[in-house]
Amino acid sequence: MTGAIPLSWLDLSLAAGLMLAAALLSLLLQLGITRSFLVAAARMTIQLLLIGQVLTWLFAQRSLWLTLAAGCIMLLVAGYEIRSRQERRLTGGWTYYLGTGTLTLSCSLVLFLALTTQIGPDPWYDPRYAIPLFGMILGNCLTGIALGLNSLIARLEDDRRGIEAQLLLGANRWQALRPSLRHALRSGFMPIVNSMAATGVVALPGMMTGQILAGADPTEAVRYQLLVMFLIAGATSFGVIGAVMTTAWRVTDRRDRLRLDRLRQQ
Amino acid sequence: MAPLLQVVTLVREDLLSVGDITLRAGECIALRGASGAGKSLLLRALVDLDPNEGEVYLEGVERQQMSASAWRRKVAYLPAESGWWAPQVLPHMSDKAGAEALLATMKLPPDALAWHVSRLSTGERQRLAMIRALIEEPRVLLLDEPTAALDQAASAAVEALLLDLLSRERAIILVTHDAAQAERLAGRTLHMNKGRLTADAAA
Numbered sequence: 001m002t003g004a005i006p007l008s009w010l011d012l013s014l015a016a017g018l019m020l021a022a023a024l025l026s027l028l029l030q031l032g033i034t035r036s037f038l039v040a041a042a043r044m045t046i047q048l049l050l051i052g053q054v055l056t057w058l059f060a061q062r063s064l065w066l067t068l069a070a071g072c073i074m075l076l077v078a079g080y081e082i083r084s085r086q087e088r089r090l091t092g093g094w095t096y097y098l099g100t101g102t103l104t105l106s107c108s109l110v111l112f113l114a115l116t117t118q119i120g121p122d123p124w125y126d127p128r129y130a131i132p133l134f135g136m137i138l139g140n141c142l143t144g145i146a147l148g149l150n151s152l153i154a155r156l157e158d159d160r161r162g163i164e165a166q167l168l169l170g171a172n173r174w175q176a177l178r179p180s181l182r183h184a185l186r187s188g189f190m191p192i193v194n195s196m197a198a199t200g201v202v203a204l205p206g207m208m209t210g211q212i213l214a215g216a217d218p219t220e221a222v223r224y225q226l227l228v229m230f231l232i233a234g235a236t237s238f239g240v241i242g243a244v245m246t247t248a249w250r251v252t253d254r255r256d257r258l259r260l261d262r263l264r265q266q
Numbered sequence: 267m268a269p270l271l272q273v274v275t276l277v278r279e280d281l282l283s284v285g286d287i288t289l290r291a292g293e294c295i296a297l298r299g300a301s302g303a304g305k306s307l308l309l310r311a312l313v314d315l316d317p318n319e320g321e322v323y324l325e326g327v328e329r330q331q332m333s334a335s336a337w338r339r340k341v342a343y344l345p346a347e348s349g350w351w352a353p354q355v356l357p358h359m360s361d362k363a364g365a366e367a368l369l370a371t372m373k374l375p376p377d378a379l380a381w382h383v384s385r386l387s388t389g390e391r392q393r394l395a396m397i398r399a400l401i402e403e404p405r406v407l408l409l410d411e412p413t414a415a416l417d418q419a420a421s422a423a424v425e426a427l428l429l430d431l432l433s434r435e436r437a438i439i440l441v442t443h444d445a446a447q448a449e450r451l452a453g454r455t456l457h458m459n460k461g462r463l464t465a466d467a468a469a
Contacts, residue, residue: 126396162314169360171403173327179351234398255314256334 059128066072067127071134075104078142083241085146088153088263096251099145102242107137110235118227133228140192140232141239148188148240149247155180156251156260163258173252181248188240193231200230208215268326270437271341271406273312276320280382280463282307285320289406296430296448299458305441307461309408312439313343324405330406342404346411346441348395358383364401372397373423383443386416393424400431407431410441419452425451 019041026032058066079100091121096252111134115121121129156163166176199205207228211221251259274285276408282304287294311318314334322329323432329337352358358380366420369378372393386394392415399407413421428438428451442448446453457464 006448022283090404153418159351160346162351164345165316165349165358166351167335168313168338168345169398172333172335253317257317259317261317 008223024261046158053130055127060132062123062126064123064125066126067130070127070131071108074134074138075100075107078103078138082146082149083148086150086153088131088157088266090247090250091262091264094262095149095247098246098250099142099149099243102239103138103141103145106235106238106242107134107141110238111137111229114231123234136228137168137232137235141236144188144236145243147191148184150182151187152180152244152247153251153263155183156258157263160258160260167256167258173248173254173256173258175249176256176258177252181244184244187241188244189237191230192236196229196233199225205229268323270325270435272323273428274321274323274435276308276311276318276322278307278311278316278318278461282311282318283460284308284461284463287456289437289439291437292432294387294432294440294452295453296452297439297441297458298443298445298448298455301465303458304461305458306410308458309326309343309345309439309441312408313338313341313455315343339402340404341406341408342399342402343408344395344399344410348412350391352377353384355379355381355383358394359396359401361430365397367413368397368400371423371427373420389417389420392416393420396424405436407438409438411443412440413442413444413447420449435443438455 005121007178023034023037023041026037034211079096082099082103083089083096090098111130114133115124115130119129119133156177163180167173191212205225205228208221211224213219216224251262253259267341269288270291270293271287271289273285275283275285279281287295299305307316310316310383311320312322314329314337324337324340350358359379362379365379366376369376372391374390378390378394381390383391392412396412407427412428413424416424425447428440432438432451438451440448440452
C-alpha cells in the first residue's frame with residue numbers, strides 16, 4: 001500500500017464549485033429543486049465531517065463496549081428506516097420489532113462470523129473493521145427487508161379473497177400464503193441479485209474504488225469486495241426470509257385465519 | 267341421534283351474538299334478513315374465518331378439538347363472491363375426475379376446467395366455486411346466495427343438486443333473498459337483524 005494522495009481543503013472547494021455550478025444551472029432553468037439540492041448537499045457535508053470525527057475517535061478507543069454501542073445505534077436507526085418505508089404497518093409496533101429483530105440477528109451473526117474467522121483483526125472487534133463492514137451489511141439488508149415486507153402486505157391485501165378461498169377449502173395458513181410469500185421473498189432478494197450481477201461490468205463498487213484510490217492493489221481490493229458481497233448476500237437472505245416469515249406468522253393465527261385486522265388503518 | 271351441527275353460542279365482539287341453532291342431517295335452514303344484518307358474519311364465524319368465541323359441535327365433537335383446516339373440510343362456506351388464486355380453473359380443483367363428474371349436473375360444458383378464471387361470468391364462477399367445495403365432500407354447506415347470478419335453468423339444476431345432497435345426510439344453511447327458493451329448499455327460516463336471531467318461524 002502506498003497510501004492515498006491527501007486531499008487539501010482547496011481541492012475539496014474546487015470540487016464543491018462544480019456542484020454550485022450545477023445548482024446555479026438548475027436555478028436558471030427554473031427546475032424548482034435548487035433549494036432541496038443545496039440542503040441535501042449541506043446535510044451530506046456536515047454529516048460526513050461529523051462522522052469522520054466520530055470514527056477517528058472511536059477507532060482510537062478500540063473499546064468493545066463503545067463499538068457495541070455504536071452497532072446498537074446503527075441497528076435502531078436501520079430498524080426505524082424499515083418501519084418508515086412501509087406503506088402499511090402492523091399494529092402495536094410489530095413491524096419495528098420484527099424488522100429490527102431479524103436485522104439484528106442476521107447482520108450481527110454474519111459480521112461476527114466474518115470478523116472471527118475470515119478477516120481476523122486483533123482484537124476481533126477492532127472498530128476500524130467492524131463498523132464500516134456492519135454499515136455496508138446493514139444498509140443492504142434493510143433495503144431487502146423493507147422491500148420484502150412492503151410487497152408481502154400489498155400482496156395479502158390484493159389476494160385476500162384468493163387466500164381465504166384456500167383456507168375455506170382446508171388449506172393451512174402456510175399453504176394458503178405460499179404464492180404471496182414467494183412473491184415477497186423475490187422482491188426482497190431482487191436488489192442484491194441485481195447488484196451482484198451488475199458488479200464489475202456496469203459499475204465498480206464504491207468500496208473497491210475507494211480501496212484502489214487509497215493505493216491498494218486491484219486484485220487485493222477485488223478479494224475484499226467479494227468477501228463483502230458474500231457477507232451482504234448472506235445477511236440479506238437471512239434477514240429477508242426471517243422478516244417476511246415472521247410477519248406472515250403475525251398476520252395469520254393459530255386457527256388458520258388471515259388477520260388483516262392486525263394492520264394499521266390508513 | 268346427535269344433531270349434525272349444533273351452535274350453543276357464537277359471539278363476535280358486539281357485531282354478532284347468536285345461539286341455540288340445531289341442524290340435523292338432511293335439514294336445510296334458510297337464513298334471511300336485510301343486507302348488513304350479519305348473515306355473512308354468522309357464516310364466517312361458523313367456519314372460524316374471523317376471530318370469534320363460542321361453542322359449536324359437529325356430530326358431537328367441539329370445533330376447538332379439531333384443526334381449523336379439518337373443520338373447514340367438513341363445514342364448507344361458499345361466500346357470495348368466490349376467491350381464486352390461479353389463472354386457470356383446473357388448479358383450484360383437488361380432484362379432477364370428481365370435478366368433471368359434476369360439470370354436467372351444473373349445466374356447464376365439459377371443457378370448463380380449462381377455462382381462465384378472468385374470463386368467467388359471475389354465474390360460471392358461482393357454479394365452479396360450488397364444484398370446488400363439493401369435491402371435498404363436506405357434511406355441512408353454508409351457502410351465501412348460491413343462485414343469485416344464475417338463470418332459471420342453472421338455478422333449478424343447483425337446487426336439484428342441493429336437494430339430492432340433503433337426501434344423502436348432508437345439511438345446509440342457506441342465505442337467500444328469494445322467499446320462493448327458501449320455501450322450496452328449507453324446512454324452516456331464521457331471521458337476523460343487527461347480528462342477532464330475531465325469530466324462528468317454523469314452516
